[in-house]
Every structure is written in C-alpha cells, then in structure tokens.
Amino acid sequence: GPAVSDTQEPHAARLIDGKGFAARMTQDIAADVSAFYDRHHITPGLAVVLVGNDPASEVYVRNKALQTHRAGMRSFMHMLPATTSQKELLGLIERLNVDPEIHGILVQLPLPAGLDPVVVTNAIIPEKDVDGLGVVNAGRLALGLPGIVPCTPLGCLLLLHHYVGDMRGRDALVIGASNLVGRPMAELLLREGCTVTVAHIDTRDTASLARQADIVVVATGVRELVRGDWIKPGATVIDVGISRVTLPNGKTRLVGDVKFDEAVKRAGLITPVPGGVGPMTIACLLRNTLDAARILVEGPAR
Ligand SMILES: NC(=O)C1=CN([C@@H]2O[C@H](COP(=O)(O)OP(=O)(O)OC[C@H]3O[C@@H](n4cnc5c(N)ncnc54)[C@H](OP(=O)(O)O)[C@@H]3O)[C@@H](O)[C@H]2O)C=CC1
Ligand SMILES: Nc1nc(=O)c2c([nH]1)NC[C@@H]1CN(c3ccc(C(=O)N[C@@H](CCC(=O)O)C(=O)O)cc3)C=[N+]21
Numbered sequence: 001g002p003a004v005s006d007t008q009e010p011h012a013a014r015l016i017d018g019k020g021f022a023a024r025m026t027q028d029i030a031a032d033v034s035a036f037y038d039r040h041h042i043t044p045g046l047a048v049v050l051v052g053n054d055p056a057s058e059v060y061v062r063n064k065a066l067q068t069h070r071a072g073m074r075s076f077m078h079m080l081p082a083t084t085s086q087k088e089l090l091g092l093i094e095r096l097n098v099d100p101e102i103h104g105i106l107v108q109l110p111l112p113a114g115l116d117p118v119v120v121t122n123a124i125i126p127e128k129d130v131d132g133l134g135v136v137n138a139g140r141l142a143l144g145l146p147g148i149v150p151c152t153p154l155g156c157l158l159l160l161h162h163y164v165g166d167m168r169g170r171d172a173l174v175i176g177a178s179n180l181v182g183r184p185m186a187e188l189l190l191r192e193g194c195t196v197t198v199a200h201i202d203t204r205d206t207a208s209l210a211r212q213a214d215i216v217v218v219a220t221g222v223r224e225l226v227r228g229d230w231i232k233p234g235a236t237v238i239d240v241g242i243s244r245v246t247l248p249n250g251k252t253r254l255v256g257d258v259k260f261d262e263a264v265k266r267a268g269l270i271t272p273v274p275g276g277v278g279p280m281t282i283a284c285l286l287r288n289t290l291d292a293a294r295i296l297v298e299g300p301a302r
C-alpha cells in the first residue's frame, strides 16, 4: 500500500475479557450459594457425565471441576467408557434425576457413535437440564418463555450485553447451527432485536455474509475457519471454537474457529481463545445449576 499507511499505528480490536467477566460472575455465584446454604442447609450439586473421551470435553471437565469448587458447589463426575450402552447411560440419568443431592445434570457432547444425543439429553428432567438442551427448555427458548438457556450462548449474550449494549437493528451472523451453540445463539440474538443469519455446512458463501455482519458468532469446530478479510471493519467477533493443536515443539495450544492474528486487525471487539467464551460457559453452568437448585428447593418464583 502507499507509504503513508505504513507509518500509521495498525488498528487492533479491543479484547473481550471473558475470563475476568466469568471470575466476577463466579464470585457473585459463590455469595448466592452461601446465602442459599444458610437458608436451606443444602449445597447445590452438579452431575457431569462424560462418555469416552473428546479433547474439547476434557478441557471443559478440568476447568469446570475447579470453578465449581470455587463457587462453593459440589461436582459429581461420572466418567464412563466409550463402550457404554444407551441403556446403561439412561439408567445413570434416571438415578441422577431422583437424587436429592443433584440439582443439575450435564451430559458432555459429542457422545460416542451408537448413543443418541437427542434421546439421552431428553432423559434429563427439565428442572435439572442445566445445559438447556431438552425439548422443554429448547421450546421455551424458541417461544421466548422463561427456562434454562444453554450455557455457551448465554455466556456469549452476557458478553455482548456488557461490551456492545443495545443490539437492536444490528446484522448478526451465527456460523454453525448445532443444538448446543448455533441455534440457541440465533434465538437469543433474535430476541435482542438483531437481524439474524445462520450459516452452516451447506451455506454457499459464508465469507460474504460475514463481511456484512456487525456481530459474528462462530461455532463450527473448524479451526481458524474465519479469516481476517471476512470481518467487516469494527465488527464484534465472538469465537466459540475450541481445538487443541500440537506445535512443532510437541507442546499443545488451544485455538478457536477464527484466525485471531488476522481478525484482531479488523474487528472492533474480539474474544480470545483461551480466555474468551470458554470461562463464560462454565460460569453460566454454575449460575444455571444454582437457579435449578432454587427452583427445585424453593419452587418456582411467584
Ligand atoms: N467455548 C465453549 O464454551 C464451547 C466450545 N465449543 C466448541 O465450539 C465448536 C462447535 O461446537 P458444536 O456447536 O458443539 O459443534 P457441532 O459439530 O455440533 O456443530 C458444528 C456446526 O458448524 C457447522 N459447520 C461445520 N463446518 C462448517 C463450515 N465450514 N462452515 C459453516 N458451518 C460449518 C455444522 O454444520 P452441519 O450441522 O451442517 O454439519 C454444524 O452446524 C467446537 O470447537 C466445540 O469444541 C462447544 C461448546 C462450548
Ligand atoms: N453438553 C455439553 N455442554 C457443553 O457446554 C460442552 C460440551 N457438552 N462438550 C464440550 C464443549 C466444550 N466446552 C468448553 C467449555 C469451557 C472451556 C474452557 O474452559 N476453556 C478455557 C480453556 C482454558 C485452558 O485450559 O487453557 C478457555 O477457553 O479459556 C472449553 C470448552 C463445553 N462444551
């Protein structure tokens, strides 16, 4: 380009500090957990079920155990072999459904082949469905009724509220349409008044849709899919993706679905990986579990 532009300070986006935001949320949750204990002598309990092994799920499990403890809640881990039958898994969920020490149940996705995620997630009673994936909570979200909202889209929404504020009339693009992230994210952005587009595997030109968007949320699991030139200057970029890559020196590093070094030069606001959406997912899981415990113990607010 012209010599003059080379002397200018390159624009860099403001970083969205999900890690700090989540840490503050966790402190508030800890205070609420303590007050809940004072009222009822009950500590909210979260059951986490991991079948087989999935790299992103392992990162999640590790951080979740730590944060649950930090919030003063109890965490019950169930690690099952990849050979577990659907019947065995449904039997475990049935026991957790009726266990008075358990207020939230989360089954890690993806499940190994042979286990049906729709059947399994719908076996969780709606009151303990802290991932918000069953038909009752998903339906409530679609209809704009109160219910349990999936943790990752909820975490993204809280960041957007804090850093962007009013989103009415903004063009939002969600890349990825999973039941866990993309679809509920689209519902929430629509509720905020955005004009929402959802791109998925069959979308013809995701790059040009992205170039029009004021807000881009990416959740595909395709590492570094979104390049710098996909981003409209000044746009807000929320990167949900978590992939573990091995470097030439043998160490591993987490990367997102956005090529960060490129996108940071174009965006106005951007989440890093790690330190962005991941910690927010965990804080929202703890919040959902405390809210579930309140409703199970105290009954729905009247
Ligand atoms: N940070 C966090 O807290 C969390 C991170 N994650 C991470 O987010 C990522 C996505 O997770 P999840 O939604 O569960 O994944 P899924 O694999 O369930 O869904 C991915 C979605 O992206 C779509 N997709 C895949 N490739 C492309 C592409 N090239 N262009 C456009 N769309 C594409 C898929 O389309 P189709 O359905 O048609 O195949 C699908 O809709 C993963 O890296 C996961 O580890 C997930 C949850 C929480
Ligand atoms: N039913 C279900 N619900 C989920 O929400 C769900 C799931 N299954 N399966 C796996 C994915 C992945 N996921 C992550 C959550 C937090 C971090 C996280 O804490 N990330 C830190 C990592 C810090 C580090 O270890 O370096 C960060 O991004 O800063 C990662 C990944 C939730 N998922």
Ligand SMILES: [Mg+2]
Pocket: 110, 221
């Ligand atoms: Mg997948």
